[in-house]
Amino acid sequence: xxxxxxxxxxxxxxxxxxxxxxxxxxxxxxSDLNIPEAVAKGMSIYLLFAIGFKGGASVASYGLDLRLGxxxxxxxxxxxxxxxxxxxxxxxxxxxSRLDAAAVAAHYGSISIVTFxxxxxVLEGRGIESEGYMVAVAAAMEAPAIxxxxxxxxxxxxxxxxxxxSALMREIMLNGSIVLLVGAFAIGxxxxxxxxxxxxxxxxxxxxxxxxxxxxDMGLVAGRGLRGGSGVLTRGVLAFGVLMPLVGSxxxxxxxxxxxxxxxxxxxxMVLAASASYIAVPAAMRVAVxxxxxxxxxxxxxxxxxxxxxxxxxxxxxxxxxxxTGG
Amino acid sequence: MQTxxxxxxxxxxENVMExxxxxxxxxxxxxxxSILPVLGGSGRSGAWSRSGQVSRAQGMVQVVCIIRPERxxxxxxxxxxxxxxxxxxxxxxxxxxxxxxxx
Numbered sequence: 385x386x387x388x389x390x391x392x393x394x395x396x397x398x399x400x401x402x403x404x405x406x407x408x409x410x411x412x413x414x415s416d417l418n419i420p421e422a423v424a425k426g427m428s429i430y431l432l433f434a435i436g437f438k439g440g441a442s443v444a445s446y447g448l449d450l451r452l453g454x455x456x457x458x459x460x461x462x463x464x465x466x467x468x469x470x471x472x473x474x475x476x477x478x479x480x481s482r483l484d485a486a487a488v489a490a491h492y493g494s495i496s497i498v499t500f501x502x503x504x505x506v507l508e509g510r511g512i513e514s515e516g517y518m519v520a521v522a523a524a525m526e527a528p529a530i531x532x533x534x535x536x537x538x539x540x541x542x543x544x545x546x547x548x549x550s551a552l553m554r555e556i557m558l559n560g561s562i563v564l565l566v567g568a569f570a571i572g573x574x575x576x577x578x579x580x581x582x583x584x585x586x587x588x589x590x591x592x593x594x595x596x597x598x599x600x601d602m603g604l605v606a607g608r609g610l611r612g613g614s615g616v617l618t619r620g621v622l623a624f625g626v627l628m629p630l631v632g633s634x635x636x637x638x639x640x641x642x643x644x645x646x647x648x649x650x651x652x653x654m655v656l657a658a659s660a661s662y663i664a665v666p667a668a669m670r671v672a673v674x675x676x677x678x679x680x681x682x683x684x685x686x687x688x689x690x691x692x693x694x695x696x697x698x699x700x701x702x703x704x705x706x707x708x709t710g711g
Numbered sequence: 712m713q714t715x716x717x718x719x720x721x722x723x724x725e726n727v728m729e730x731x732x733x734x735x736x737x738x739x740x741x742x743x744x745s746i747l748p749v750l751g752g753s754g755r756s757g758a759w760s761r762s763g764q765v766s767r768a769q770g771m772v773q774v775v776c777i778i779r780p781e782r783x784x785x786x787x788x789x790x791x792x793x794x795x796x797x798x799x800x801x802x803x804x805x806x807x808x809x810x811x812x813x814x
Contacts, residue, residue, distance in 0.1 A: 670728075674796045
């Protein structure tokens with residue numbers, strides 16, 4: 385318990401979290417603070433490239449084992465399974481429509497790469513090792529949740545839009561974030577420690593500073609979302625936004641322990657299972673299920689679950705993973 | 712100066728539907744159009760702004776076509792197929808262009 389409290393305290397007072405809090409505060413206070421769209425896009429490209437490259441270089445150093453394949457498989461299963469649990473919880477805890485519940489559920493099976501990046505930063509800060517291939521697991525968990533949600537909709541007699549076709553599948557599988565993450569991972573893997581050494585002054589040293597600025601922007605977006613979308617947050621919906629990441633993290637913990645991952649690997653698996661998408665899945669839902677309410681799923685994933693994971697979730701998951709693995 | 716009658720169609724649609732709309736327009740023989748970013752606005756779901764969007768799910772674009780009046784119906788049929796279930800506005804105004812063969 386004291387380990388968790390110490391970790392939570394350190395996490396809350398880290399520049400990363402305080403930058404996020406500043407963004408939320410500025411948005412709620414209606415400040416005109418604004419990160420230009422192109423700058424935010426540039427920072428997200430930088431972060432994805434850096435995290436993918438470092439993961440690949442780490443795999444090159446430590447080598448491959450069967451766990452990589454099994455971890456990928458576990459990620460896919462978790463991503464497909466969690467929307468079913470989220471959907472059931474939403475139907476019990478809230479009175480939102482079946483369509484909205486399925487769209488929200490898709491977000492909770494998929495992942496938030498920024499939460500993953502923040503968690504790796506916390507692990508690095510505490511010197512906790514994790515498997516480099518968890519980046520690839522993150523990429524594998526983006527899409528299956530969308531298919532589960534569409535299955536839930538069709539099972540209930542709903543009709544996914546005519547847009548749900550091969551074009552949408554291609555957009556989901558080859559969306560920019562996945563291509564960049566997997567591509568950078570492959571480059572890091574191919575070039576190994578030497579490649580990392582060559583560009584470390586660019587992708588290692590400035591990483592935390594860029595992450596701070598990016599989270600400032602995320603804070604602004606989350607704050608604006610909360611301001612504009614607070615009307616959709618009923619008590620039940622709000623409770624779901626906090627409960628579901630905890631439920632997901634338990635499944636992530638079980639998967640990580642079964643796979644025999646390191647303490648850092650288990651923590652990252654918990655983070656992936658606990659996080660909710662706000663990039664890939666909302667775009668897919670807008671195309672496939674345009675009748676679902678976007679302010680509901682975006683406010684929940686970005687305004688409730690993302691801040692929860694960032695401030696309380698990550699230290700909790702790391703603490704539990706350390707305790708369970710004896711790491 | 713001699714001018715020629717044409718129709719200007721403005722389709723304001725979600726970012727995610729842009730390529731689907733332009734594909735449909737091309738299939739309908741509408742090969743000339745411009746795509747403009749929309750900075751922000753306000754609608755049934757409240758106000759929004761382009762800055763700070765983290766997802767392509769949010770945000771709108773405007774597709775502008777200027778066509779001969781006799782081709783309007785084909786364009787609208789193609790556009791309606793795409794925008795029917797989505798957020799967006801389709802408006803048509805009469806306009807004059809200087810060159811009939813090339814707008």
